[in-house]
Amino acid sequence: MMRTRPLKVALLGCGVVGSEVARIMTTHADDLAARIGAPVELAGVAVRRPSKVREGIDPALITTDATALVKRGDIDVVVEVIGGIEPARTLITTAFEHGASVVSANKALLAEDGAALHAAAEQYGRDLYYEAAVAGAIPLVRPLRESLAGDKVNRVLGIVNGTTNFILDKMDTSGAGYSEALDEATALGYAEADPTADVEGFDAAAKAAILAGIAFHTRVRIGDVHREGITEVTAADIASARRMGCTVKLLAICERAADGRSVTARVHPAMIPLSHPLASVREAYNAVFVEAEAAGQLMFYGPGAGGAPTASAVLGDLVAVCRNKLSEAPGPGESAYTRLPVSPMGDVVTRYHISLDVADKPGVLAQVATVFAEQGVSIDTVRQKGRQDKSGEASLVVVTHRAPDAALSGTVEALRKLDTVRGVASIMRVEGE
Amino acid sequence: MMRTRPLKVALLGCGVVGSEVARIMTTHADDLAARIGAPVELAGVAVRRPSKVREGIDPALITTDATALVKRGDIDVVVEVIGGIEPARTLITTAFEHGASVVSANKALLAEDGAALHAAAEQYGRDLYYEAAVAGAIPLVRPLRESLAGDKVNRVLGIVNGTTNFILDKMDTSGAGYSEALDEATALGYAEADPTADVEGFDAAAKAAILAGIAFHTRVRIGDVHREGITEVTAADIASARRMGCTVKLLAICERAADGRSVTARVHPAMIPLSHPLASVREAYNAVFVEAEAAGQLMFYGPGAGGAPTASAVLGDLVAVCRNKLSEAPGPGESAYTRLPVSPMGDVVTRYHISLDVADKPGVLAQVATVFAEQGVSIDTVRQKGRQDKSGEASLVVVTHRAPDAALSGTVEALRKLDTVRGVASIMRVEGE
Structure with a gap:
């Protein structure tokens, strides 16, 4: 049942991703045609x-006029891999208006203005x-949108x-500081200029927004x-995590509140136990846990x-969108019917x-413990250690039980004001337990 | 855009899975309706x-007449969770004939007769x-069919x-033998009577067939x-794997031949290095690696x-199938256009x-090595150890390089015939390196 008139694809952007899309469309044309039920043809490339x-x-096929390309009227699918807000946003809505469906890898745009783009797609059918906007090749958008459509993700x-x-993996394995690890990442092409x-x-915050939605x-x-980045993470933080049997990872965490009436989304470095599967995610790999009511932990x-x-x-989406074109039935659109509000970070329940x-003298621990108690934060463990350098200082490492982030950050503020606290050497959330 | 006439679902089977499907359909009816765009109603349950x-x-809603239920003519979707070949096969084709789409968790039937079922589905549109037929809640069928539809899985x-x-995890962690570990699995409900x-x-072989297709x-x-099961795996095999820095897992392995002109599918116990992510898959969990040309390793x-x-x-599929019903466009059907032949096990390239x-005397290793050479199998490592029990026996552990399975099993046959080889204590393939 192969249709002979090819589906026409316009490619916006021909960098690292776009050139690979074009290459595979050419080298694997027969496979794509068999899977779609019609040949696909690269009809224009805007650069x-x-x-x-x-x-x-x-x-x-090369043009610098992306607007004219998406307005041609004979384009079935526009693949947008230029990134950024504009001109991508206008090009995508223009594409919808002129008859094309869109495959995009643009996390920034989707996290900024996804609702309006979805509305435009729906308006024009x-x-x-x-899929490419979150975690590269890892199927996440489709499993969440479709495979788990009958489940409740928490x-x-x-x-x-x-x-x-x-960078964090380098710091952990080599003991390097942040700048040194960043330099290595840049030299190896893992970090941009x-x-x-x-x-x-x-x-990560853009991806968290998309995933949470x-x-x-x-x-x-x-x-x-x-959002908190990793620029403040020190070699001392990593060493401290190690002593706790943990490592430090930059996590994106999206949660439904216990009462089910709101959600939270956050990105910050956190200590996770070495036994947690995310602890062994090395180098530039990604990994995402999804906890759903019936499915359990995936x-x-x-x-x-x-x-x-x-x-x-991108090509997996291209095949799906082309199939939908042929059957004249768009796939699932935006599903945002719960309209759950997003709570601020202060409401998130976490551990510090x-x-x-601190000053190395009696009574300090009692003072510190009082501050925690006043803020309603319960202490899990305390480790106290006198320094060997005769500075008159000691270090005190406190791990709390779970408490609202506002109470935890309030505790830190109050601790800073104690005379006996010379400094807060490191604060980090603990996750994955 | 909510349709008010509900979509009608017939449930065939109401055991562990079916009763859970019915429960979630009731407790989460509003969510399912919002995601589908129409309410879904349980219209009958055959038990x-x-x-x-x-x-x-x-x-x-309860009936013992499953045939009458699927023939009613007003059923939109039949959910088949009875398992086995018949009557499931006839019920599914009857359902297609009478207007229903089908969601099935029946791995045995799909691995036996999937092509005919797909053909029937296509015939009636x-x-x-x-999705539920392979690896429970883990999205695998949809990612392979859709997310990776633009890639080449190898x-x-x-x-x-x-x-x-x-069972294997118990044997590994506790040193238990196979029977003892099986008894524990049975007592805890992980193994059937x-x-x-x-x-x-x-x-596992049924799942491998579905995944490979x-x-x-x-x-x-x-x-x-x-297909090889785990009943012959001994505590000694597991201990031997440990000494090599490995553990033993029952693996399903589907491969495209290096020349791309055939495929293989196999299920057997294998040693994998402890550093391999599959080695840390504990208890009754499942995990599947997919290697694709562009995506890399997922x-x-x-x-x-x-x-x-x-x-x-099952419910994720139910939502998708209901959406397709509403848009009157079936989702992707069978994709079997490559018609690649399945090669026999002898052609699989693996390691032993x-x-x-063996007799504890000079010259034995030379004899053994000659057998390997004659069969064209290259040896990676040999470990030779005299026994402490003065039996006049020694043990010889050989790990080969990669070779066709036929050459490896031929080597084992030839070794058995050597006078100096008293017995073959264990043979196991090595994977994941």
Whole structure:
């Protein structure tokens, strides 16, 4: 039942991901045609630098006018891999308007304005698919949207940024400091020249917003996500985690509140036990845990970035969107019917690992413990150690029980004001227990 | 855009999985309706023992006449969780004929006769979905069929049977023998009264057939799968694996041949290094690696069986099939266009770990090494050890390089014929390196 008129694909962007999409569309054309039920044809490629030589791509397809390409009217699917908010947003809505469905890898745009894009897709009866926007090749969007559509997801917890995982893994295995590990990541191509989006947690926060929205059938924007990056993580933090039988990971955590009436989404470094499966996620790999009421605990693991893995996710969506085109039935659209509000970080229930430099004299522990009690925070363990350097200082490591983040951060503020507390050497949340 | 006329679901079977499906359909009716775009209604439940009290199910829905139920003509979706070949096969085709799509958890039937069922579904324009047939709640069928539809899968390797993993894990952690570990699994409900389907590898072989067919876009039946169970695995094998830094797992392995012109599918116990992520899959959990050309290595992990996890997979399919009903467009059907032949086990390239009891005298190793050379099998490592019991015997542990399985098993046969070889204590394949 093969249709002979090919489906036409416009590619917006031809960088690391786009060029790989174009390459696979050519080398695996027969397989794609068999799986879709019709051949697919690259009908145009919009780029910024038309003079660059692009192996395997017919130069006649190259254009710098992306708007004209999406307006052509004969394009069935637009693949958007340029990233950023504009011109991507306008190009996608223009594509919908002119008859095309869209496959996008644009996490920043989806986390900023996903609801409006979904509304535009629905208005024109098109598909908007974006598996590649979260965790590269790892199937996550489709499993959450479709496989778990009959279940109730309560928690998503994962490592969704490869650059920061590479840096933290280096710090953990080599004892290196943050800057040294970042330099290595940059030299090896795991970090970009400007690593801000990764190391400050913006990239992970965008993914957390997308995952939380899909998982809880609500709307979560990047601005709703509490975000802390890894730039403040020190070699001492990592060593301290090791002593607790833990390691440090940058986690994206999306949770439904215990009463089910709100959700939270956050990205921050956290200590997790070495026995936790996420602790053994090395280098630039990603892994995501999904906890659902009936399914229990599922884990998805794989390469979270890179040209070929991201292209794999794009092409999986391309096949699905092409099939939907042929059957004239769009796939599942936005599911945001729960309209659950996103609570602030202060409401999140978590645990803190706090390392204090204190005066080495009697009564300090009692003072510190009183502060915790006043804030309603219960202490799990305390480790007290006099320094060998005769500085008159000791260190006090406190791990709390679970408490609202507002109470925990209030406790830290109160501790800072104690005369006997010379400094707060490290604060880190503890997860995965 | 909610439709008010409900979609009608007939449930065939109301055991551990079926009762959980019915329960969630009731307790989560509003969520399911919102996600589907129409309410779903349990219209009938076919059981063998109508007198049994079934909490939360209207007794008026219970029937013993499954055939009449699927022939009613007003059923939109039939959920088949009775298992086995007949009457499930006839009921499913009758359901297609009378207007219903089908969600099934029946691995045995799909591995035996999937092609005919798919053909029937296509003939009548219905859906046949079966995520629950492989690895319980873990999304695998949909990721392979859809997420990786634009990629080329070369290998699927995993632990897909929880009962055998529980037994092997017990043997590994406690040093127990096979019978003792099986008894514990039975007592804890991880093994059925007749454990044959699990411990002899039939269950895993059915899953391997289904996975291989989807992964390689071809047809693989359970009879094409080389199958070895775990009943011959001894405490000595496990101890021997430990000495090599390995553990023993029952693996399902589906591979595309290096020349791409055939595929293989097999289930057998194998040693894998402790550093391999599958080595840390404990108790009754399942985990599956998928290696694809562009995506790289992906892993999916979760509970592989149980009422609620399997129901989660069934309900995810139910939502998809209901959506397809509403849009009057069936989802992706069978994709078997490559028609790749399934090669026999002898053609599989693998490695052997062979433990021999030999005469403790000079020249034995030379004799043994000659046999390997004659069969064209290259040796990786040899460990030779005299016994302390003055029996005049020594043990010789040989790990080979990769070679065709036929050459490896030929080598073992030839070794058995040597006078100086008193016995072959253990043979096991080595994977995951």
